[in-house]
Amino acid sequence: MSDFLQFTVFGVMLGAGYAIAATGLVVTYTTSGVFNFAQGAVGMIAAFGYWELVSAHHQPTLVALLIILILGASIAGAFVERVLMRRLHGASAERPVMVTLGLMVILTGVASVVWSPTVQRTVEPMVNGQFRLVGINIQYQYVLIIGVAVAVAIGLRALFHSTRTGYALRAVVDDPELLAMSGVSPNRMSQYGWILGFFMAALSGVLLAPTQTTGISIEAMTLLVVSGYAAAIVGRLKNIPVTFAAAIAIGLAENYILNYVEPHLSSQLQTDVTSALPMVFLFIALVTLPSVRLRAVGRLTSMRAPRVASGKESLIAGGAFMVVAVVVAVVFANTEFNGITLLDLGGLVMCLGMVGLSLVLLTGYSGQVSLCQFSFMGIGAFVMGKMAGGGSVLGLLAATAVCAGLGALVALPTIRLSDLYLALATFAFADAVATGFFADGRIYGAGGLQIGRIVLPHLSFGGDKAEFLLVTVFFVLSALLVLAIRRSLFGRRLVAVNDSPAAYATVGLNIGFTKVAVFAIAAGMAGLAGALYGTVQNVVGTSDFDIFPGIIFVLFVTIWSIRTVSGAFLAAVTYVVLNQVWPSSIGIFAGIGIILIGRAANGILGIEALHVRLPWAKGGGSTASEPTPAFTELALGGEGSRAAG
Amino acid sequence: MPPVEVEPRDLEAMTAVLTVSGVAVRFGGVAALSDANLLVREGTVTGLIGPNGAGKTTLFNVISGLQVPDRGSVSLYDTDITRMRPHRRARLGLARTFQRLELFGTLSAGENVQVGLESSVKWWQWRHMKKAFPWVRSGRSAADGQRSDEPTGPGSLAVVTSDRLLEGVGLGGMSADQASAMPTGLARMVELARALAMAPKVLLLDEPGSGLDDAEAQALGELLTTLARGGMGVLLVEHDMELVMRICDYIYVLDFGDVIAAGTPEEIRKDPVVQAAYLGAVTDEEAARDARSLDDGAPDAAGQGPDEAVHG
Numbered sequence: 001m002s003d004f005l006q007f008t009v010f011g012v013m014l015g016a017g018y019a020i021a022a023t024g025l026v027v028t029y030t031t032s033g034v035f036n037f038a039q040g041a042v043g044m045i046a047a048f049g050y051w052e053l054v055s056a057h058h059q060p061t062l063v064a065l066l067i068i069l070i071l072g073a074s075i076a077g078a079f080v081e082r083v084l085m086r087r088l089h090g091a092s093a094e095r096p097v098m099v100t101l102g103l104m105v106i107l108t109g110v111a112s113v114v115w116s117p118t119v120q121r122t123v124e125p126m127v128n129g130q131f132r133l134v135g136i137n138i139q140y141q142y143v144l145i146i147g148v149a150v151a152v153a154i155g156l157r158a159l160f161h162s163t164r165t166g167y168a169l170r171a172v173v174d175d176p177e178l179l180a181m182s183g184v185s186p187n188r189m190s191q192y193g194w195i196l197g198f199f200m201a202a203l204s205g206v207l208l209a210p211t212q213t214t215g216i217s218i219e220a221m222t223l224l225v226v227s228g229y230a231a232a233i234v235g236r237l238k239n240i241p242v243t244f245a246a247a248i249a250i251g252l253a254e255n256y257i258l259n260y261v262e263p264h265l266s267s268q269l270q271t272d273v274t275s276a277l278p279m280v281f282l283f284i285a286l287v288t289l290p291s292v293r294l295r296a297v298g299r300l301t302s303m304r305a306p307r308v309a310s311g312k313e314s315l316i317a318g319g320a321f322m323v324v325a326v327v328v329a330v331v332f333a334n335t336e337f338n339g340i341t342l343l344d345l346g347g348l349v350m351c352l353g354m355v356g357l358s359l360v361l362l363t364g365y366s367g368q369v370s371l372c373q374f375s376f377m378g379i380g381a382f383v384m385g386k387m388a389g390g391g392s393v394l395g396l397l398a399a400t401a402v403c404a405g406l407g408a409l410v411a412l413p414t415i416r417l418s419d420l421y422l423a424l425a426t427f428a429f430a431d432a433v434a435t436g437f438f439a440d441g442r443i444y445g446a447g448g449l450q451i452g453r454i455v456l457p458h459l460s461f462g463g464d465k466a467e468f469l470l471v472t473v474f475f476v477l478s479a480l481l482v483l484a485i486r487r488s489l490f491g492r493r494l495v496a497v498n499d500s501p502a503a504y505a506t507v508g509l510n511i512g513f514t515k516v517a518v519f520a521i522a523a524g525m526a527g528l529a530g531a532l533y534g535t536v537q538n539v540v541g542t543s544d545f546d547i548f549p550g551i552i553f554v555l556f557v558t559i560w561s562i563r564t565v566s567g568a569f570l571a572a573v574t575y576v577v578l579n580q581v582w583p584s585s586i587g588i589f590a591g592i593g594i595i596l597i598g599r600a601a602n603g604i605l606g607i608e609a610l611h612v613r614l615p616w617a618k619g620g621g622s623t624a625s626e627p628t629p630a631f632t633e634l635a636l637g638g639e640g641s642r643a644a645g
Numbered sequence: 646m647p648p649v650e651v652e653p654r655d656l657e658a659m660t661a662v663l664t665v666s667g668v669a670v671r672f673g674g675v676a677a678l679s680d681a682n683l684l685v686r687e688g689t690v691t692g693l694i695g696p697n698g699a700g701k702t703t704l705f706n707v708i709s710g711l712q713v714p715d716r717g718s719v720s721l722y723d724t725d726i727t728r729m730r731p732h733r734r735a736r737l738g739l740a741r742t743f744q745r746l747e748l749f750g751t752l753s754a755g756e757n758v759q760v761g762l763e764s765s766v767k768w769w770q771w772r773h774m775k776k777a778f779p780w781v782r783s784g785r786s787a788a789d790g791q792r793s794d795e796p797t798g799p800g801s802l803a804v805v806t807s808d809r810l811l812e813g814v815g816l817g818g819m820s821a822d823q824a825s826a827m828p829t830g831l832a833r834m835v836e837l838a839r840a841l842a843m844a845p846k847v848l849l850l851d852e853p854g855s856g857l858d859d860a861e862a863q864a865l866g867e868l869l870t871t872l873a874r875g876g877m878g879v880l881l882v883e884h885d886m887e888l889v890m891r892i893c894d895y896i897y898v899l900d901f902g903d904v905i906a907a908g909t910p911e912e913i914r915k916d917p918v919v920q921a922a923y924l925g926a927v928t929d930e931e932a933a934r935d936a937r938s939l940d941d942g943a944p945d946a947a948g949q950g951p952d953e954a955v956h957g
Contacts, residue, residue, distance in 0.1 A: 304751070304823060304826075305751040305752075489759070489760075489763045489766060492749075492752060492756050492759060492760050492763075493760065495749060495751055495752055496749040496752060496757075496760045498751075499748070499749040499750050499751055499752065500747040500748065500749055500750075502711060502731075502743070502747050503743070503747035503748065503749065503836075503839075504732075504749075504760075505710070505711075505730070505731035505732045505735070506709050506710075506711070506731050506732075506735050506739075506740070506741050506747075507732075507735055507740070507760060507761045507764045507839060507840075507842075507843060508732050508733075508735030508736040508764040508765065508843060509732055509735075509760075509764050510732050511732070
């Protein structure tokens with residue numbers, strides 16, 4: 001019984017920590033309409049800052065808290081709103097998500113430069129000691145966390161429901177223009193929201209840091225709030241009391257599972273379960289969330305989409321690309337860069353380029369954000385390695401099929417909801433796969449998973465040149481496929497479902513089916529890329545498909561242009577080169593890049609000044625002048641007047 | 646298109662295509678619709694008028710499936726569609742436009758219409774997919790002078806048909822224009838062409854006349870009358886009283902979520918309840934003046950047309 005009480009107290013404390021972070025997310029979302037993916041990273045920086053001040057520089061706790069919470073977090077929140085978020089007004093829907101992800105990778109990148117990950121840092125409790133109550137020991141730090149969480153919840157409730165500022169904070173997302181007409185600055189309200197959000201992120205970070213008994217780590221602290229995400233989703237990103245209660249419930253469930261279920265599992269499975277729990281909670285939250293009502297928002301997308309190459313142009317460009325690849329393969333066959341052959345690096349570029357193409361299809365055309373394309377890559381590589389001893393064409397097919405199926409499963413729970421929830425689901429999936437699957441020693445083995453190069457009857461791609469050209473062929477075919485899809489009626493539907501879901505449904509098209517279909521195709525393409533990546537690398541390891549590299553790559557594609565094939569290729573080049581030259585700072589480059597590109601919907605390649613019209617490029621498609629049924633017959637549905645069904 | 650005269654007809658003899666019975670919708674403590682009843686018959690233009698906030702758009706959302714009612718039912722012919730998802734209703738023949746534009750902004754006007762035209766096409770079938778690949782030889786096309794089963798690609802049936810539909814709503818030669826870059830009035834016509842591309846049985850139009858000049862509004866009226874005479878049921882929400890009175894066969898007046906009057910344009914014109922509730926008349930003199938305004942749709946002496954009066 002005393003064990004149960006002890007676990008309960010710890011669970012409530014853990015949940016209270018999540019609750020502070022989760023309510024911070026809700027406050028930011030309610031006042032700005034932006035889900036702050038950097039919430040965990042802000043808490044992580046606060047925790048490390050607190051350690052720096054208190055443990056390294058021996059400052060008093062209160063002084064450290066004052067510096068971190070009031071000076072640091074609040075000013076940072078105001079700065080982020082003013083400099084990063086305000087100028088995104090009117091940008092495409094996925095852009096604020098990308099910018100907060102950029103902020104997250106900048107903060108984790110800076111943290112890993114300032115605080116070396118190899119050093120262990122333990123944060124002392126703010127209040128030492130414990131007391132005994134009904135037969136169990138309760139630490140004062142736990143009481144502090146629970147007390148602060150309750151105070152935050154009550155304070156926010158009072159702010160939002162009893163003050164004029166609170167009403168304005170709630171109104172700002174619904175109708176900023178109307179709020180402005182009542183004499184309140186919508187920008188200022190959004191800024192207050194970001195200040196509060198950052199304050200609570202930092203507060204949860206410094207409060208939970210001492211509970212990390214093995215020391216604080218950059219990745220663990222950043223991802224600690226995934227459970228908070230689940231709580232915020234249960235509260236539908238707007239209801240603070242429900243969010244608070246859900247956070248406590250998740251804290252309790254997590255602690256009960258850790259103490260009652262895990263001891264009965266093998267040690268390896270224990271680690272997997274611990275890692276996957278936040279993702280499981282997030283999925284349960286997503287599945288149980290009521291459907292979001294389809295709304296006619298009346299917001300007309302004003303973005304000018306990049307011109308789509310015609311079939312002939314695509315074929316010419318693809319052929320030219322292959323010629324260049326052959327020349328590169330011949331001329332640079334023996335050239336090395338950083339101890340790796342240029343052809344191997346080129347092979348990696350092609351594989352990542354295919355992942356970029358999957359993002360063009362998914363995010364660029366249909367507007368859905370996926371943060372788990374690297375996970376599909378990893379799963380594709382795993383399937384490739386396990387199928388027929390690796391190096392088999394069957395492996396390529398299986399990797400594509402398995403990932404497409406998994407993609408559909410990941411997308412299914414979120415199709416009833418808005419695209420933000422898909423981004424969250426993919427974030428959780430990426431985290432769970434990286435920590436609960438790839439990190440399992442039995443998956444890739446201690447020395448990594450061996451994946452041979454592809455061998456066909458009478459044809460081997462064992463040599464570097466042949467391998468490079470093979471993956472280049474796959475990249476070119478994938479690019480042609482993506483462009484063909486965009487030119488097809490399915491491509492028009494992808495763009496249409498992104499532009500206006502309400503209109504899409506009212507012309508008789510199924511939103512859910514379209515979204516799941518494109519997600520599955522994109523996942524399959526990433527899986528195929530992963531299988532090929534394995535053949536280029538020969539061996540894949542546990543850290544190849546982590547969540548952060550995956551997010552950084554998404555940012556590079558967005559920076560170059562997530563709506564074009566060229567953008568996918570240039571992002572792959574950038575990623576591979578920077579990963580060789582400045583691997584520890586690559587996140588900082590990506591984060592700064594996405595901030596600089598701001599609201600430019602088509603990235604660097606969309607900048608007009610850079611446009612060069614190719615001599616063979618033609619104008620829009622021609623139309624035939626053959627007689628068709630009269631207008632009224634078409635509109636009134638005369639016999640055979642419509643396109644074939 | 647030649648002007649079409651509206652003639653008195655026996656409405657009772659026409660089949661009901663859309664039936665709304667006792668629909669109620671509440672948003673928190675506010676009743677957007679209390680007990681809405683409405684009938685749209687085949688081959689007629691039915692008007693739905695009322696002041697701003699009367700519940701007209703909410704009723705459109707209920708009919709098209711974007712809003713589930715708390716109570717009541719919606720039927721298309723004999724099929725109860727109250728709980729049916731929006732895309733399934735559309736496939737049964739229900740099309741709509743929106744008060745605030747809902748275009749596919751990054752697509753061209755022609756592509757907007759094509760999405761409507763191709764809505765019943767199953768893209769995953771190879772015969773449709775192969776059109777996207779230049780190296781795959783396509784089958785017949787409209788350019789061959791024959792009816793084609795292939796919906797996509799330059800010269801295909803969908804492209805030619807979408808051009809024809811755009812011409813029909815007065816947007817000939819504008820097929821390649823990006824939808825979001827078009828002026829509001831023209832963009833509304835793209836929405837209309839997209840809806841018509843579905844060859845609907847019932848067409849719901851939410852203020853199609855806003856943003857149009859007098860000549861365009863005149864042409865719109867003629868177009869809607871022609872469509873109705875061809876058998877389509879049209880439900881029209883519109884603030885342009887002159888247009889409503891001219892082309893509608895039957896009119897419902899909505900106020901505070903209730904249908905306060907229903908009848909032919911002539912009956913609505915003379916209904917004192919409508920004049921009081923809809924125009925906010927408080928004295929006999931004002932009522933008489935407002936009735937005159939409602940009667941002819943012409944600007945009054947102060948230069949205030951009925952449109953402004955309604956918005957006010």
